[in-house]
Amino acid sequence: MDMSYFWTGWSPIWHTLLIGGVGYLTLVIMLRGTGPRTMAKMTPLDFVIAVSLGSVFGRTVTAVDVSLAQAIVALVLLVVVQWALAFGRSRWRFMRRFLDSPPVLLYYGGELQAKALRRHRLTEVDVHTAARQSGHGSLEGIQAVILHQDGSLGVIGQDSMGDGSSLLPYIERHD
DSSP states (O other), X not given: OOGGXXXXXXXXXXXXXXXXXXXXXXXXXXXXXXXXXXXXXXXXXXXHHHHHHHHHHHHHHHOXXXXXXXXXXXXXXXXXXXXXXXXXXXXXXXXXXXXXXOOEEEEETTEEOHHHHHHTTOOHHHHHHHHHHTTOSSSTTEEEEEEOTTSOEEEEEGGGOTTOTTTHHHHHHHO
């Protein structure tokens, strides 16, 4: 058996320690600098960036043919792309339409929205689960259940409905 499966010398070890340590610190500094939104519940955009950062970081830590400069440039590039898309999303409506999934009304005023449930591969059981998780024993007293852009389900009780201005655009789509 070839011993290189077990040991190839100190050079790859030092390389991994250097890239891993500096890369990790670079990620922490960049993510702290971009604010808490980067680490909030993930939208599809956030998920893609997180997976890409993890993939690049994992690859650069273990690959001996990747320099420290190349590793940092790759990590910075992904964070800058994420920041630029988030900046565009916050400024231009067409970017929001392109990058975001709008909230979806799943239940409103005592009626399940069957078409929306089917389209998003959810069931009545999912709506009841959301109700239970929000402290309700049934759908009675619940005005709406919404599928948020991060995939979570939000429950709005009848006593919390207020004027409904946060729901109005989505109610009108389903009436």
